Amino acid sequence: MQTNLQPQPISPFHVAIIMDGNGRWAENQGLPRPVGHQAGARAVRAVVRTAVEQGVTALSLYAFSSYNWRRPEEEVAGLMALLRHFLTIDVRDLRAHGIRISVLGRRDRLPLALAKAIAVAERSTARNTGLHLRIAIDYSSRDAILAAAQQAPDLSPEALATRLGTGDVDLVIRTGGDRRLSDFLLWECAYAELFFTDVKWPDFTPAHFTAALGDFAKRTRSFGGLMESA
Numbered sequence: 001m002q003t004n005l006q007p008q009p010i011s012p013f014h015v016a017i018i019m020d021g022n023g024r025w026a027e028n029q030g031l032p033r034p035v036g037h038q039a040g041a042r043a044v045r046a047v048v049r050t051a052v053e054q055g056v057t058a059l060s061l062y063a064f065s066s067y068n069w070r071r072p073e074e075e076v077a078g079l080m081a082l083l084r085h086f087l088t089i090d091v092r093d094l095r096a097h098g099i100r101i102s103v104l105g106r107r108d109r110l111p112l113a114l115a116k117a118i119a120v121a122e123r124s125t126a127r128n129t130g131l132h133l134r135i136a137i138d139y140s141s142r143d144a145i146l147a148a149a150q151q152a153p154d155l156s157p158e159a160l161a162t163r164l165g166t167g168d169v170d171l172v173i174r175t176g177g178d179r180r181l182s183d184f185l186l187w188e189c190a191y192a193e194l195f196f197t198d199v200k201w202p203d204f205t206p207a208h209f210t211a212a213l214g215d216f217a218k219r220t221r222s223f224g225g226l227m228e229s230a
């Protein structure tokens, strides 16, 4: 007999986004890749606003992976400058809207000015109780899990999860057409719903985001158990 599966409530929940496709977006228009990253930063602003409106409680954004150091020096420098700009200029507005900022990933390889901007952004929003915006910079989930395992008082799942401190992800969105996690929040995504779209990140609008949330709301999550019958 067909079961009447209950959709999940849309909120509160944790959304993680792998913001991919900036470079191809620019190249398709004959523009240099950094222009794609600038357009991507504009998409971030719109999506953060939508997350607040939709009642998302935590939003984790993959901005720069530990593997992205392999890119040309100029592209990396441009990305670091964009991140610094976001964490100094945009943060003023985010702070006023009660958003709390955390940055995931290694700090020791970042330009000093960016590391300082991160520290100020985190400190000045620490008491905010609105959306928790996590930005992953020089991030590798494998590295984060290894570091957490080395620091955890015991190797229980709870101790490791506490050390990682990011919380389980409910929904992962990856733009740009590829269908992989690229070492993002592997522990936290153990039971995440996955949503892949061919839309390149700079073209990802609040309407796309809302549609992804709507798709998530229709899914059933039994976490290995059985769904209740109607």
Ligand code: IPE
Pocket (backbone or CB within 6 Å): 019, 020, 021, 022, 023, 024, 025, 063, 064, 065, 068, 079, 176
């Ligand atoms: C995502 O866009 C941004 C970063 C990884 C920093 P890409 O720069 O990877 O864009 P594509 O995948 O080359 O189009």
Ligand code: IPE
Pocket (backbone or CB within 6 Å): 018, 019, 020, 021, 062, 063, 064, 065, 067, 068, 178, 180, 182
């Ligand atoms: C994933 O995008 C990382 C970010 C979005 C920051 P990449 O473009 O680096 O991923 P791969 O290389 O296609 O896996």
Ligand code: MG
Pocket (backbone or CB within 6 Å): 020, 021, 022, 176
């Ligand atoms: Mg890419």
